[in-house]
Amino acid sequence: MTAVLERPAPPAPRLRRDRRRWAWGLGALALVGWALAGSGLFTGPVLNPAGTGQVGRFLGAAVRPELGAEFLGVVAGSTLVTVAYAVLGAGLAVLIGALGAVPASRTTWGRRRTGWLLTRGGLALPRGLHEAVWGLLLVNVLGLDPWVGVLAIAVPYGAITAKVFADLLDEVPRGAYRALLAAGAGRGTAALYGLLPAAAGGLLSYSFYRLECAVRSAVVLGLVGAGGLGYQLALSFTSLRWEQVWTTVYALALLCLVADVAGRAVRRRVAAPRPGPQRDPVLTGAVLAVLALTGWAVWYLALSPAALVSERTREQVAWVASAAWPPATDGDLLAAVWAASVETVRMSVLAVAFATTGAVALAGLAARPGRPAGPGRAALGVLTRVGLLLLRAVPPPVWALVLLFVLLPGVLPGALALGVYTLGVLGRLVGEAVEEADRRPGEALRAAGAPPAARWLYGSVPALAGPVLALALYRWEVVVRDTVLVGLLGAGGIGVLLSAATSSFDWPAVTTVLVAIVLLTVAVDLVGARARAALR
Amino acid sequence: MRPARAARSGGPASGSVLLPHLSRRTLLAGTGAAVAAVLAGCSGTSTAAPGSPGPLRIGAIPDQDPEVLQRQFRTVAASLAAALDLETEYRPVTDYAAAVSLFRTGDLDLVWFGGLTGVQARLQTRGAVPIAQRDIDEEFHSVFVVNTATGLAPADDLRPLAGLRFTYGSETSTSGRLMPAYYLREAGVDPGGFPGGPGFSGSHDATIALVASGTYQAGVLNEQVWRSRSEDGEVDPAVTAYARTPAYHDYHWLLGPGAVERFGDDLAGRLTGWFTGLSADDPDDAAVLELFGAGSFIPTEAANYRQIEEIGRDLGLVS
Numbered sequence: 001m002t003a004v005l006e007r008p009a010p011p012a013p014r015l016r017r018d019r020r021r022w023a024w025g026l027g028a029l030a031l032v033g034w035a036l037a038g039s040g041l042f043t044g045p046v047l048n049p050a051g052t053g054q055v056g057r058f059l060g061a062a063v064r065p066e067l068g069a070e071f072l073g074v075v076a077g078s079t080l081v082t083v084a085y086a087v088l089g090a091g092l093a094v095l096i097g098a099l100g101a102v103p104a105s106r107t108t109w110g111r112r113r114t115g116w117l118l119t120r121g122g123l124a125l126p127r128g129l130h131e132a133v134w135g136l137l138l139v140n141v142l143g144l145d146p147w148v149g150v151l152a153i154a155v156p157y158g159a160i161t162a163k164v165f166a167d168l169l170d171e172v173p174r175g176a177y178r179a180l181l182a183a184g185a186g187r188g189t190a191a192l193y194g195l196l197p198a199a200a201g202g203l204l205s206y207s208f209y210r211l212e213c214a215v216r217s218a219v220v221l222g223l224v225g226a227g228g229l230g231y232q233l234a235l236s237f238t239s240l241r242w243e244q245v246w247t248t249v250y251a252l253a254l255l256c257l258v259a260d261v262a263g264r265a266v267r268r269r270v271a272a273p274r275p276g277p278q279r280d281p282v283l284t285g286a287v288l289a290v291l292a293l294t295g296w297a298v299w300y301l302a303l304s305p306a307a308l309v310s311e312r313t314r315e316q317v318a319w320v321a322s323a324a325w326p327p328a329t330d331g332d333l334l335a336a337v338w339a340a341s342v343e344t345v346r347m348s349v350l351a352v353a354f355a356t357t358g359a360v361a362l363a364g365l366a367a368r369p370g371r372p373a374g375p376g377r378a379a380l381g382v383l384t385r386v387g388l389l390l391l392r393a394v395p396p397p398v399w400a401l402v403l404l405f406v407l408l409p410g411v412l413p414g415a416l417a418l419g420v421y422t423l424g425v426l427g428r429l430v431g432e433a434v435e436e437a438d439r440r441p442g443e444a445l446r447a448a449g450a451p452p453a454a455r456w457l458y459g460s461v462p463a464l465a466g467p468v469l470a471l472a473l474y475r476w477e478v479v480v481r482d483t484v485l486v487g488l489l490g491a492g493g494i495g496v497l498l499s500a501a502t503s504s505f506d507w508p509a510v511t512t513v514l515v516a517i518v519l520l521t522v523a524v525d526l527v528g529a530r531a532r533a534a535l536r
Numbered sequence: 537m538r539p540a541r542a543a544r545s546g547g548p549a550s551g552s553v554l555l556p557h558l559s560r561r562t563l564l565a566g567t568g569a570a571v572a573a574v575l576a577g578c579s580g581t582s583t584a585a586p587g588s589p590g591p592l593r594i595g596a597i598p599d600q601d602p603e604v605l606q607r608q609f610r611t612v613a614a615s616l617a618a619a620l621d622l623e624t625e626y627r628p629v630t631d632y633a634a635a636v637s638l639f640r641t642g643d644l645d646l647v648w649f650g651g652l653t654g655v656q657a658r659l660q661t662r663g664a665v666p667i668a669q670r671d672i673d674e675e676f677h678s679v680f681v682v683n684t685a686t687g688l689a690p691a692d693d694l695r696p697l698a699g700l701r702f703t704y705g706s707e708t709s710t711s712g713r714l715m716p717a718y719y720l721r722e723a724g725v726d727p728g729g730f731p732g733g734p735g736f737s738g739s740h741d742a743t744i745a746l747v748a749s750g751t752y753q754a755g756v757l758n759e760q761v762w763r764s765r766s767e768d769g770e771v772d773p774a775v776t777a778y779a780r781t782p783a784y785h786d787y788h789w790l791l792g793p794g795a796v797e798r799f800g801d802d803l804a805g806r807l808t809g810w811f812t813g814l815s816a817d818d819p820d821d822a823a824v825l826e827l828f829g830a831g832s833f834i835p836t837e838a839a840n841y842r843q844i845e846e847i848g849r850d851l852g853l854v855s
Contacts, residue, residue, distance in 0.1 A: 240745055409735055506852070
């Protein structure tokens with residue numbers, strides 16, 4: 001009773017927020033409807049049943065992957081390269097993030113907004129381009145140097161990390177910082193001793209999260225020729241050797257699994273530290289292990305900083321820069337860019353709608369049940385989680401080709417390919433959200449005799465809707481960047497234009513398309529941030 | 537992906553407990569170890585001795601089964617190294633444009649290019665010289681294939697293809713894109729037309745598979761690949777050859793200027809001499825020729841690819 005009385009609910013702001021949510025909800029529905037209308041689903045046939053045999057070949061190969069000793073050796077070696085790229089890429093990204101967080105933080109600029117806005121705007125450029133696009137550009141400057149793989153991860157990740165680090169620092173309670181300032185400390189010192197310690201947990205947690213993501217990105221990089229597992233996968237994929245493709249996919253899935261499990265364990269530890277003043281041995285061990293791994297990776301890839309400033313690199317940068325500037329602005333290209341951008345938005349909306357629906361439908365199965373379950377339920381849960389893992393281990397371009405066998409050409413195969421891949425990622429995240437959600441409302445409803453449907457509707461949905469939609473919105477930004485990947489295979493969207501421009505070495509057009517991609521990402525980013533704010 | 541959690545975990549509760557954990561000592565020790573490791577790693581990467589020219593780096597556009605390519609080019613690299621007494625190395629590439637770029641940056645010295653990629657690479661790399669081509673490259677062909685469900689019987693007329701869903705191979709493939717597009721236009725078919733626009737399957741094998749599935753009703757690919765897949769019985773019976781293009785120049789070896797600088801001015805001559813001297817009577821040479829599906833290698837010159845360059849400019853593939 002007191003608990004109820006103690007929680008006053010101010011009615012006025014609530015109503016306003018709800019109205020805002022209505023607007024966003026209706027807007028989202030309209031957007032999905034528009035995307036569906038443009039997909040060709042209602043205007044003609046989209047299925048190509050004759051292609052089921054080809055898909056059967058792809059799926060059949062899953063149970064008989066290539067297991068020859070020689071190939072397994074190649075895959076093992078490639079796995080090490082992928083790990084090295086991921087570790088170095090993420091490590092460098094954290095370093096860039098730590099340095100970049102200073103100019104990107106509101107605390108640094110105080111009331112002077114201009115500098116802050118400029119930095120944030122500047123970060124949008126590296127952030128807006130996909131790792132694979134960075135890889136493509138860097139190959140043109142650095143050739144076959146392993147720096148290509150490392151930088152292609154570190155540049156976009158560094159920009160994201162700088163933004164997140166800056167936000168973390170800005171959100172830390174300011175008491176200690178202000179006290180130090182008042183006592184006469186300099187701003188740098190005050191930040192170092194007043195802000196950093198309080199933010200350390202969040203920073204560490206996010207760094208490990210970046211490492212997890214870097215593993216998946218390191219794979220995609222292989223597709224542009226930077227080496228590692230993705231590279232082997234691309235080689236097997238161009239000649240449609242599905243048995244080999246599956247071996248690489250399994251290796252990849254294993255790697256993702258290890259990264260996910262380890263990263264999650266560390267992040268849980270950070271989120272819920274053990275009481276007592278002792279150092280947490282698991283966290284210390286994890287940090288030291290990553291540092292050791294970094295040293296090994298530098299040695300394994302034979303990374304030489306001199307390559308970055310060599311004369312050849314400077315020459316190539318000058319060559320690319322002079323070829324790519326100024327951007328092409330002819331009307332035909334701009335019209336094509338506009339049409340492709342619209343198609344990209346359409347594809348991304350379809351993909352996210354598909355992935356969100358699927359993730360919500362599977363969430364109950366993917367989440368580990370709170371109370372002990374029967375063997376059947378447990379097996380189903382494991383099966384779902386393994387299925388989701390495989391969905392995100394097969395890169396989108398492979399999904400695009402496989403889906404192209406059974407779907408007629410158009411927006412749909414590309415959108416679904418991204419949707420299937422995103423389902424793999426989102427399914428896991430939503431499952432985790434379900435695990436972490438408060439189970440008490442559901443239990444209370446059960447005790448009161450409510451049927452399962454009502455328990456779900458009134459016990460789970462209200463608590464989960466916000467986090468799930470926020471995750472979906474966040475993935476939307478990622479999917480817009482990912483459309484470039486399926487476009488490289490001609491499955492629609494702005495990637496098709498990029499692929500055409502890069503393969504004909506029309507550098508001014510490449511610049512135009514890249515600018516369009518960055519603008520598109522920024523726009524989606526802004527809309528997503530607004531929508532998430534309305535959900536909060 | 538979970539900014540919410542990260543933000544929450546950065547709150548004061550977790551921070552104050554974590555503070556002693558990431559003490560300066562730990563941080564400094566960790567940083568020190570990392571820096572030491574990085575330095576140790578870097579010092580081990582000394583480049584080749586200044587006097588040695590290093591290996592001749594051989595590459596190829598990835599237009600065929602990578603395993604076959606691997607075998608093919610390992611064999612060439614080994615035979616070449618033995619015959620000309622120089623170090624060689626084969627570096628596989630996954631993408632046509634990457635092969636051209638890597639030739640420009642000097643990461644690849646001697647590359648087996650297609651007609652169009654060879655032109656692109658030569659225009660971007662001053663001092664690049666064509667070395668040799670196969671006897672069959674003088675008269676290379678592409679094959680238009682159709683799904684049997686279309687009911688089209690083999691013919692010379694390309695116009696019936698205009699109403700079909702159609703896919704090319706890789707965007708800058710000479711045999712899978714450029715020359716077929718040219719001959720389609722000669723026949724009065726818009727090469728960029730087709731219902732829903734043409735597709736780009738990415739590779740010759742993918743073209744066969746996509747036409748077999750019926751997703752695309754017709755496609756075009758390299759005649760050599762089509763023949764070898766047919767002979768191996770790997771082609772789905774739902775795909776059948778429809779027409780063959782007239783002959784054009786295609787694949788050739790291109791040598792980069794960097795290699796000439798390192799190995800001497802006579803390198804181009806020595807390479808041409810070695811390739812054209814390969815004889816089917818010698819068992820070792822025969823192995824190389826067979827892997828390339830050639831009777832012999834013959835000399836070639838930049839002028840042979842002028843037509844390809846013009847068509848490439850017309851189609852916006854050479855700029």
